[in-house]
Amino acid sequence: MKSIQKINPPSDGWRGFIENIGADSKAGFVVFLLAMPLSLGVAKASDFPPIMGLVTAIIGGILVSFISGSRLTIKGPAAGLIVVIAGAVADFGGGDTGWKLALGAMVVAGLVQILFGVLKLGKLADIFPLSAIHGMLAAIGIIIIVKQIPILLDVNPDLYKGLSMIGMITSIPKFFANFDPRATMIGVYSLAIMLGWPYLKDFKLGKIPAPLMVLIVAIPSELAMDFVHTEPTYALLHVGNLVENVKYNADFSGIFQTGLFVKYVIMFALVGSLESLLTVKAIDMADPFKRKSNNNKDLIAVGIGNTVSSLFGGMPMISEVARSAANVSNGAKTRWANFFHGVFLLIFVLVATPVIEMIPNAALAAMLITVGIKLAHPKEFINTFKIGKEQLAIFLVTIAFTIFEDLLIGITAGIVLKMILHLINGTPISSFFKAPTVVSFDKNEYLVEIDKSAIFSNFPGIKRKLDEIPAGFNVTIDLKNTKLVDHSVMENLHHFQHEYEENGGHVKIIGLEKHRAVSDHQLAARKVVVT
Incomplete structure (x- = not known):
């Protein structure tokens, strides 16, 4: 074990x-x-x-x-x-x-x-x-x-x-x-x-x-x-x-x-x-x-x-x-x-x-x-493209601005483009830095319900709630009320699941049935399909 x-x-x-x-x-x-x-x-x-x-x-x-x-x-x-x-x-x-x-x-x-x-x-x-x-x-x-x-x-x-x-x-x-x-x-x-x-x-x-x-x-x-x-x-x-x-x-x-x-x-x-x-x-x-x-x-x-x-x-x-x-x-x-x-x-x-x-x-x-080849290996470009075209766009914009300007401008340009894409995908400005997150406990199980959007800029608040959950329980993370779950959050939730289960607990992520993945990658961003 x-x-x-x-x-x-x-x-x-x-x-x-x-x-x-x-x-x-x-x-x-x-x-x-x-x-x-x-x-x-x-x-x-x-x-x-x-x-x-x-x-x-x-x-x-x-x-x-x-x-x-x-x-x-x-x-x-x-x-x-x-x-x-x-x-x-x-x-x-x-x-x-x-x-x-x-x-x-x-x-x-x-x-x-x-x-x-x-x-x-x-x-x-x-x-x-x-x-x-x-x-x-x-x-x-x-x-x-x-x-x-x-x-x-x-x-x-x-x-x-x-x-x-x-x-x-x-x-x-x-x-x-x-x-x-x-x-x-x-x-x-x-x-x-x-x-x-x-x-x-x-x-x-x-x-x-x-x-x-x-x-x-x-x-x-x-x-x-x-x-x-x-x-x-x-x-x-x-x-x-x-x-x-x-x-x-x-x-x-x-x-x-x-x-x-x-x-x-x-x-x-x-x-x-x-x-x-x-x-x-x-x-x-x-x-x-x-x-x-x-x-x-x-x-x-x-x-x-x-x-x-x-x-x-x-x-x-x-x-x-x-x-x-x-x-x-x-x-x-x-x-x-x-x-x-x-x-x-x-x-x-x-x-x-x-x-x-x-x-x-x-x-x-x-x-x-x-070392440079490892950092800029073609596999990095291919893997980013597999996660989603919008991720590749952010990746390339960050590279371009970093090379031709400097690191600070480069990562700022990547963040700005990410936020613009989130706005286009329907993320309300009110949830850019705060995602309403409710944690409840019943019969040895924790339920974490996230509302509006779960994106990179509001994930620290979500993570803080997740870190407060004691080890060894069954945890369900419900995303059905989110309009968008971006790639950064999908990957960070995956890391949380891995770490929590290493400590004897169990994590289940639900509520993505009405969301569409932007690519075939398992950690690609998900957004609600409007019918």
Whole structure:
């Protein structure tokens, strides 16, 4: 039975450390092997000193583990924030000045995330339409791919310095015309390893993390070709000394550029929180012990980590999905796996910096392009289309505005289009932010009746009523009085049903007989058929 594991989850705290040190240290070591090159790559792509990617991951592991609200997520820098971080550095003047002014906005954003947790906004991800969130992530993936192409080709940075996103796209032929054959060769077979490695998962060789395999191949290759003496300095990663770099670096004078400062505080706090919460939700579902995270506590922990990291020059961190999934799949039991990953990173950066500086930038670019491909994979477009044409429209509009404007405008455009479509489908304005929801109890059964419309913007109120229902009962959710149930609500109700039934209860969704699905997808939006 699924509930058997739920009865005896691993102990937390010091007892959990002692009981699970073997499993957690092993998982933490595997995650460290993943996190080390990716953290360096994310920092470099964000126009931060590369070592600051490692500083962020170390703080996310060693500090945040003790206060985190989730047990199996790994905290560290993530590719999903590259666009925002690099944009902030550029808009604040670029270079060392832009980095330090961006840090000031990140410190304040960390405090805002702490406030989010204190105000119990841990359900923040439920407020946004899923198609807009996925569109935002796909746009981030496209931007990452485009910006890493010249680095994969080892093009002179002067050819793309200061270019807009449109400029980067139109310059791709020029990048190929000026590629460095030897560095590009390393980049191409690094990309082939990253993309092809999942197909080797059933073989012993495939057990080695793909980023580690890239380093195993790329570093000897560049040594054999003597990059230090035969290639420009931009071909290799330059890290520097940890002790010399970690100091008070944040500059708050950017607050005098009020509009710009506020914009980036909002973007760091909003995008980072959304990505982190979505990861926590996904990892909770993958947890073999079906433990439920405290989203509000986790937001506070991430906010504290971001505040500390940014003060000393590090990047914003989130609960990172790829490393967290690797943590689970490698047998992690408690939060100590995240702690061990931070400890291993700290030891490595203290004793092995010369090894890190042997990494070709083309190899790091290949790793990030792979992340971008995963975020913007064609399957994302196909799956969104299967859910409904209106979802694809929101998805594409969010992508377009994100690429050609910025993330904040992109997700706002997606939300506005979603609301317009809801108005067209007959959603009364009065129910945009409140759906009348009545919960009654009779003979061991809870009945939840939802009126008017159940859409992304009013779901937090519905969710609050659902969360108040004790575990272990029969719950019926009646939607017959709704004019529209959108895709975000259908998916969130599905998640509620899954989680509630994992705890021994039963959930039944009724009242959709007179609703028509907008597509054949089981979680497509439903609207009442007018006869």
